Amino acid sequence: MKLKLHYAFLLLPFFTFAQLKSPSEFLGYELGTQFTRQHQVVDYYQYLSEAEPQRMNLLEYGKTNERRSLLLATISSKTNMDNLENIRLEHMKGMTGEGAPEKAIVWLSYNVHGNESVSTEASMQTIYDLLTTKSSYLEDVVVLIDPCINPDGRDRYVNWYNQFKNSPNQVDPFSKEHNEGWWSGRSNHYMFDLNRDWAWLTQVESQQRSKEFNKWLPHVHVDFHEQGVDNPYYFAPAAEPFHEVVTDFQRAFQVTIGKNHAKYFDENGWFYFTKESFDLLYPSYGDTYPTYNGGIGMTYEQGGSGRAGLGVVTSIGDTLTLKDRIAHHHTTGLSTVEVASKNVTKLNDEFKKFYQKKDYKYQSYVLNGNPDKLEALANLLSQHEIEYQVGENTTVKGYDYATGKSGTLKSSDKSLVISSGQPKSTLVKVLFEPKAKLTDSVTYDITAWSLPYAYGLKAIASENGVDKTYAPKNNTTYGVVQPDSYAYLADWNSMKDARFLAELLRNNIRVRYAHKPFTLDGISYERGTLIITKSDNKNVKGFTKLLENASRNNMKELTATTTGFVESGKDFGSSSVDVIQNLNIAVLSGEPTSTLRFGEIWNFFEQQLNYPVSVLDEDYFSKVDLTKYDILILPDGRGYNSFLTNQIKEKIKDWVKHGGKLIAMGGAIDGLSADKDYSIKRKEIKKDSTISLESFEASEREQIKYAITGAIFKASVDNTNPLAYGYEDTYFTLKLGDRSYNYLENGSAVYLSEGANQPVSGFAGSEAKKKIAETLIYGTESMGRGQVIYMVDNPLFRGFWENGKLFFANALFMVE
Incomplete structure (x- = not known):
């Protein structure tokens, strides 16, 4: 009996592999012969999580604008999964130089551009092989897989392709199935490029993903893409310019990974290129943002994209198929995890080094300006888990963003202070530096983005630490309207004000605005000041309640007045005070x-x-x-x-x-x-007519x-x-x-x-x-x-x- 039990135990891994369905078996067609719709992808990942509960966890971390699921699969060995939270915590302690991590963290992100559709297909084969034939990699690696960052865009493309493709598919590149219309599948619901949104977090997909990403801050992150049909495969190392904060190790490890990929591509006779086109500068990409957070961030680009379909003839007469494209992304995905599994100690040591105190030129960034804009910036910093405080009454010297020269700024408890003396100092430097250093003027994207300019704030970058304290709570009371007032006034200088106005107009509340500055009750008001009078809205049912709600919803402070007779400027009945129309x-x-x-x-x-x-x-x-x-x-x-x-x-x-x-x-x-x-x-x-x-x-x-x-x-x-x-x-x-x-x-x-x-x-x-x-x-x-x-x-x-x-x-x- 003991022998039989022992024999059964030895066979258990074989039976697990044999019983676990491959993507082709589960979907009912050979992977690469059709495009898989998003709900089928979700079904397969759910199937794997149910079949392998000891080695896989599946999280729905959010929903898209079109209500599709955003998924994150976490896989590792049973032992690691049993200890997953401790592994994560030990890894994250590295940000403060503590902890004793023993595992590598790899995050694979697929299909940020919806019509670069092969990568989601490849993700299914990759996770299957990691759970079966390549499961040895998981002994030392925790792998997180986002099978589709942009489900709305991908389903838009897949549904379009299935609607217009020939049967069998046509490889002629001029056939309809290779030529998407204007409303392509590349971007998300709102036509935003999600691969430019990692730092700015304007889209719901980015906002929800960022919460999970910052829980892990992986050692290695890969962003899978596609490029033109005629391009061979691209993988790391990246091209110049590299941002100056990219460490020697981050550069070197890209080479290590690239050489491992090259080994497999060479064996198969596949073409590839490195060190071209795709640089590491603009901070809002899926390779740069992880890099500035201590990881090895990389872009992989397969030739194909929306033009390729199930198969297309290239300019040199070869036929590029979806199966080819899957094979290439599948190979680099597995190769990435393999390299991580062989370099666990080095990855952990270098992650700790990355988060050691940096001797950056600017130690503090101090910002003054419109409170609404300061609040909007603070909200973005919080999403990135960047620490900030408020200032104390002092004068700060340093680089003045407004003049480009040395200057001073008065700091107070209304100032925002961001210190470089924090774990995310590198990300702070990149987002706030006045000028990014360029090693090459030929770049893939914009070369300036500094947040003080983007938010319209007065700022000083100081080479010294700045006195600061924790931000006080906002004790302003919103939504209290004095019913016996003649009018209510609101300033006009931020998007918060615009949202407040929009809510009033949606509720058919009449609003006036001033074309000239004026003074009332000893307070000065600028052009654009909003004026909401009781007499204008006497027929609006529940006017006071609607105004209170708009004030509260938009955290907008109102100033009540008992008269329209101003001390200087134009009275409220003047032709210089116009009514804002409810617009179509x-x-x-x-x-x-x-x-x-x-x-x-x-x-x-x-x-x-x-x-x-x-x-x-x-x-x-x-x-x-x-x-x-x-x-x-x-x-x-x-x-x-x-x-x-x-x-x-x-x-x-x-x-x-x-x-x-x-x-x-x-x-x-x-x-x-x-x-x-x-x-x-x-x-x-006049153009220079000199011939070069x-x-x-x-x-x-x-x-x-x-x-x-x-x-x-x-x-x-x-x-x-x-x-x-x-x-x-x-x-x-x-x-x-x-x-x-x-x-x-x-x-x-x-x-x-x-x-x-x-x-x-x-x-x-x-x-x-x-x-x-x-x-x-x-x-x-x-x-x-x-x-x-x-x-x-x-x-x-x-x-x-x-x-x-x-x-x-x-x-x-x-x-x-």
């Missing part, structure tokens, strides 16, 4: 627009402003009765020259002249500037002279213009290119003045700087009874440039 707003979507730029506007209305917007597609725009709308927004895009036919242009102009408000952004302005009825005109500069005799290779790099790779410039502001209410006389704008227009004769609200074409942060080429000198950023012009608003730079870029958003709200509510 439309935004154009479709081919002329960029999906990302459209998505930023859509997201702004529904997730930030909470105000309704209608989406009008270019397919039927010619049939739309524009008189039903007060505002039409034309997002940035490249297709306006073909969209703006004579018929469409006349339709829009006629609507504006009869009282409509047109907001043209980025490329949409190009489509208008050739029309003589619009006063905005492109800036023309440089080498072909050098001439390619020479083109960088004409580029601006996401740089910050200091602009002048005319805050008497309603488009600029709530702003001071300067604004730091993020320029993404050299698009430039001359000043408007009247209505230049924000502009680059003489000598302001040098970036305060980020890279701008010499020729590009000439082109943008003395040009418009934001402006307005009257046309008949209507208004045209021009936004050359994008105030809503990726949803993180917080200080630009009020310009957009002003365009909606303040410009008349």
Whole structure:
């Protein structure tokens, strides 16, 4: 009997492997012959967790906008899983130099771009093999797998492909199944690129994932992608520029992993490349953000993407199949875990070293400014588990962000202080440094993002520690309205104010606003101040309760007054005090627009402003009765020259002249500037006619002279213009290119003045700087009874440039 029991015990692992269904067995088709819908992926992961409860834990860490599940699978050996929380805690103690961790933590993230669809397929084969044939890796490694970061985008692509593919599938790249429409599957529900959102956390997927990621801070993180059909596979090491905070070990370990991948690719005769294109600088990627949190962050790129389908002919006549693509991502996924399993001690030692006290130049960042903007920044820091305090009454010396020189700032209990003397000091440096050091001007993304500029705050970067204390609790009482008041006043200088206004308008409360500064009861009020009178709202049922709710919901303090007679300025009945209309707003979507730029506007209305917007597609725009709308927004895009036919242009102009408000952004302005009825005109500069005799290779790099790779410039502001209410006389704008227009004769609200074409942060080429000198950023012009608003730079870029958003709200509510 003992022998039989022993024999049965020996066979148990074999039976476990044999009984565990592979993805192909579970799904009922060979992996790679069809695209798996999200609900089927969820089913398979749930099946594995039920079949392997001792070695796998499956967490639903959130839901998408379209209510799909966001999953995180944790797998390891039975012994490790029994001790999982202790393993995590020992690992996290490394941030303070403590603990005795003995396991490596690897996090594999799949399908952040929905139509880069192969990686979710590969994830299923990878987790199956880790639980079966490669289970030895799990003795020393805890593997966390997010099978699909972007389920909404992926299902959009998969459903589209299944709808339009040939049967059998067609490998001709010109066939419909290889050519997605405008509404592609790359981005999430709101058309945001989730791979640019790791640091900014504007999207629900990022916000929910960040909570789990910060519980683990893995030693190794891989972000699986796809690129063009004709590209071979890309894996680490990354390309220059590396941010200066990337450690020697992080660089070296990328090489170690890359060489291990190369071994398997060489054996199979697969092509690959390294050290090109994909750098480690911009902090909001799935490789850089983990790197700045102490891990080895990497991007893997398989050729294919949305054009590849189940199979496609490449430019050299080869056929790239979904099976090929799965095999490559599957191989690098397993190889990554293998390398981690062989370097556990080194990974743990270096993680501790990463979190040792750093001797960064700036030891403290002190910020003053609008309390609402300080609060918004503090909320972002909390999401990243970055520590912050408030200041004490002292004068701080250091680098002044406003001037780019040495300066001082008065610190108080209203100041925000972020110290580099904390575990997340590296992330603090990257997010707050005035200028990122560039080792190469040819980069994959923007080169400037410093949060004091993004949030519109006065800031000093100090080389010394700064006196600080823990933040006091906010004791302000919101939602208390004195019913016997004549009116209630609210300031206008932040997105919190805009949300407050939006809620009032949604509840049909009439709101006025001041075009001139005024003084009342000894208090000074600026342009844009909101005025809510009892007499305007005497017929609004439950007016007081609605006003209280709006105050409480938006944490908006109201000042009551018993009179409309001001001490200086204009009384409340003056023509300088206008009523804000409850607006019907439309935004154009479709081919002329960029999906990302459209998505930023859509997201702004529904997730930030909470105000309704209608989406009008270019397919039927010619049939739309524009008189039903007060505002039409034309997002940035490249297709306006073909969209703006004579018929469409006349339709829009006629609507504006009869009282409509047109907001043209980025490329949409190009489509208008050739029309003589619009006063905005492109800036023309003479090109250098000198012929360069440089080498072909050098001439390619020479083109960088004409580029601006996401740089910050200091602009002048005319805050008497309603488009600029709530702003001071300067604004730091993020320029993404050299698009430039001359000043408007009247209505230049924000502009680059003489000598302001040098970036305060980020890279701008010499020729590009000439082109943008003395040009418009934001402006307005009257046309008949209507208004045209021009936004050359994008105030809503990726949803993180917080200080630009009020310009957009002003365009909606303040410009008349």
